[in-house]
Amino acid sequence: MTAARLAAFxxxxxxxxxxxxxxxxxxxxxxxSPRFKGLKEVVEAGALAELVAAAEGRSADFREEDxxxxxxxxxxxxxxxxxxxxxxxxxxxKDGTTDAKSYPSMFIRFxxxxxxxxxxxxxxxxxxxxxxxxxxxxxxxKGGRRIAREDAYDHIAAITLCNEGTIRDWxxxxxxxxxxxxxxxxxxxxxxxxxxxxxxxxxxxIKLETRVNGEVRQQDRTGRMMYDFRYIVxxxxxxxxxxxxxxxxxxxxxxxxxxxxxxxxxxxxxxxEVEAEGIGILRNGVEDEA
Numbered sequence: 488m489t490a491a492r493l494a495a496f497x498x499x500x501x502x503x504x505x506x507x508x509x510x511x512x513x514x515x516x517x518x519x520s521p522r523f524k525g526l527k528e529v530v531e532a533g534a535l536a537e538l539v540a541a542a543e544g545r546s547a548d549f550r551e552e553d554x555x556x557x558x559x560x561x562x563x564x565x566x567x568x569x570x571x572x573x574x575x576x577x578x579x580x581k582d583g584t585t586d587a588k589s590y591p592s593m594f595i596r597f598x599x600x601x602x603x604x605x606x607x608x609x610x611x612x613x614x615x616x617x618x619x620x621x622x623x624x625x626x627x628x629k630g631g632r633r634i635a636r637e638d639a640y641d642h643i644a645a646i647t648l649c650n651e652g653t654i655r656d657w658x659x660x661x662x663x664x665x666x667x668x669x670x671x672x673x674x675x676x677x678x679x680x681x682x683x684x685x686x687x688x689x690x691x692x693i694k695l696e697t698r699v700n701g702e703v704r705q706q707d708r709t710g711r712m713m714y715d716f717r718y719i720v721x722x723x724x725x726x727x728x729x730x731x732x733x734x735x736x737x738x739x740x741x742x743x744x745x746x747x748x749x750x751x752x753x754x755x756x757x758x759x760e761v762e763a764e765g766i767g768i769l770r771n772g773v774e775d776e777a
Contacts, residue, residue, distance in 0.1 A: 489509065490682045490683070490689075490765055490766075491506065491535075491539040491682065491683050492506065492507040492508075492679075492680040492681070492682055492767065493505070493506055493507070493526060493529075493535060493538060493539070493559070493645075493680055493681050493682075493683070494506075494507050494512060494556060494557075494559065494678070494679060494680035494681075495525060495526050495556070495557040495558065495559050495560075495561065495603070496512065496549075496554040496555060496556050496557055496603075497554065497555040497557060498514070498549050498553065498554040498555070501516075502525070502557065503516040503554075504516055504519075504525055504526050504529070505538075505542065505548070506538060506539060506541075506542035507551070507679075507680050508542070508547060510546070510547045511547025511548070511549055511550045511551060512547055512548060512549045512550075512551060512554060513542040513545050513546070513547055513548060514548040514549060515538055515541055515542065518541065519534075519538065519541075522534075525560075525561055526559050526560060526561075526681065527560045527561065527562060527563065527731075527732040530560070530626060530627075530628055530644045530645065530681075530731055530732050531731040531732055533628060533629075533644070535628075535644060535645060535681075535683045536683065539683065555603065555605070555606070556603035556604035556605050556606070556678055556679050556680075557603045557678075558598060558601050558602070558603050558677045558678065559603075559626075559645075559647055559677065559678055559680060559681045560626060560677075560681070560732055560734055561598060562598060562732075563598065563732050563733050563734045564730045564732060564733055565595070565727070565729075565730065565733045565734070566595065566596045566597065566598060566733070566734045566736070567593060567594075567595060567596075567723060567733070567734070567735045567736070568593065568594050568595070568596055568622075568651060568669070568735075568736040569591050569592070569593055569714065569719055569735065569736065569737050569738045570591070570592035570593065570594060570665070570738065571591075571592050571713075571738070572591060572712050572713050572714055572737060572738025572739070573707050573711060573712060573713065573738060573739070573740045573741060574711060574713060575707070575740065575741035590722070591713075591714045591719070591722065591738075593723075594664070594665050594666060594669055595666070596651075596669055596670055596675070596736070597670050599670075599672055599673075600652075600669070600670045600671060600672060600673070600674055600675055601649075601673070601675045601676055601677045602673050602675075602676050602771065603676065603677070603678045603679070604676065604678035604679030604680075604769055604770060604771070605679070605770060605771065606673075606676065606771060606772075607673075607771060607772040607773055607774040608650070608652050608673060608674055608675065608676060608753065608759070608771050608772070608773050608774075609671070609672065609673040609674060609773075609774060609775070609776050610753065610754070610755065610773060610774070610775050610776065611654065611671055611672075611674075611776050612775070612776055613654075613657075614654045614655075614656050614657060615752050615754075616654055616655040616656045616657075616745075616750070616752050617652060617653075617654060617674065617752055617753040617754075617773065618652065618653045618654075618655050618743050618744045618745050618750075618752060618753065619650055619651075619652060619653075619697060619699065619704070619705075619743060619744060619753060619759050619761075620649075620650065620651035620652070620653060620675075620697075620705075620739035620743055621648070621649075621650060621651075621695060621696065621697030621705050621739055621740070621759075621761035621762075621769075622648070622649045622650075622651050622695070622736050622737055622738060622739045622761070623646060623647075623648065623649070623690070623693070623695060623709060623736075623737050623763055623766070624646065624647050624648065624649045624677065624734055624735065624736045624737060625643050625645075625646055625684070625690075625716060625719075625720070625734070625735050625737065626643065626644050626645040626646065626647065626681055626684075626732065626733070626734055627642055627643065627644065627720075627729045627730065627731055627732065627733040627734075627735070628642060628643060628644025628645070628684075628731055629641060629642045629644070629731060630642070630728060630729050630730045630731050630733075631724055631728070631729055632724055632725075632727075632728045632729070633724055633725055634720055634721050634724040634729070635721060636717045636718060636720075636721040637717070639716065639717040639718075639719075639720035639721050640684070640687060640690075640716075640717065640720075642720055642724075642729065643684045643690075643716070643720065644681075644683065644684060644731070645681035645682055645683050645684050646681065646682050646684050646689060646690065646766055647677060647678060647680065647681045647682065647734075647766065648677070648678065648679070648761045648762075648763055648766055648767065648768075648769040649675065649676070649677050649736045649761070649769070650675050650676045650677075650697075650759055650761050650769060650771060651669075651675050651736055651739060652671075652674040652675035652676070652753075653665075653668050653669055653674070653675075653743075654667075654668045654669075654671050654674060655668060655745045655750070655752075656668070657671070676769060676771045677734070677769075678769050679767055679768070679769055679770075680767065682765065682766050682767075689765050690709060690716050691709065691710060691715075691716075692708050692709055692710030693708065693709050693763055693764040693765060693766075694706070694707075694708055694763065694764045695707055695708065695709060695740060695761075695762075695763045696761075696762050696763070697739075697740075697742065697759065697760070697761050697762075698759070698760045698762070699744075699751075699753070699757055699758070699759050699760075700757055700758055701758075704742045704743075704744070705739065705740040705741065705742035705743070706740060706742070707740035707741070709737075712737070712738060713738075714738070716737060719735060719737055720735070723735060753773045754773060755773050755774050755775050756772070756773065757772065757773045758770065758771070758772050758773075759771050759772075759773070
């Protein structure tokens, strides 16, 4: 049985949201917009299941190919990324250590640095070093501070996919941060939709794969993450209050373009697919900035 999928999209000149089925997209905007401006507000109200139920038995209003997918959660209060979270990925750094560090590396991204499913990532004129990173992302449903590890899953509302696109040479512009290389406009993507989180099997050990032009570049299982999803929620909530609608991007496997000899950067015309079991496929092309 296909998991429920909720998407934000643009059609007929308006931003909309609804439920994605095998036949197309059921538009729920008119029915629910008096209560919820977008999916972030749906998450905040704990109403994902209500939208899924409202779509039952209804016919699709749009075909997927006739809409423009948007980032599912357009304006999260926080969009936090976890770096170096797979064992082999850690080894890629060639710093003499392959074991998990005491604490995870983290950084912040801005929503403007992402596009939705089906949109092109943008390579800026300042650098050709546009790279891909396929990741699973979690959407916080119930906020909290100092969340216990055993309670972490109670605070996740949904899961989605991320291509955490990076301008590699710009992450080396300073000694202690990667912010510059991680926040170029439209350099990454999130989507294609969010899947309501209902049980641990959706996250604990699922296959995550990234393909470029059909070639598998990254492949691993979330069960091998050095910092699992429960730990991430607990750790992050120790120093900041998590809010409903916050998005946490949870780390990428080995195989990014920077790690090839010589490196393989993304170029216009490339197609990147990030796929995870039970979530779907996030697909994007590449173009140069106009």
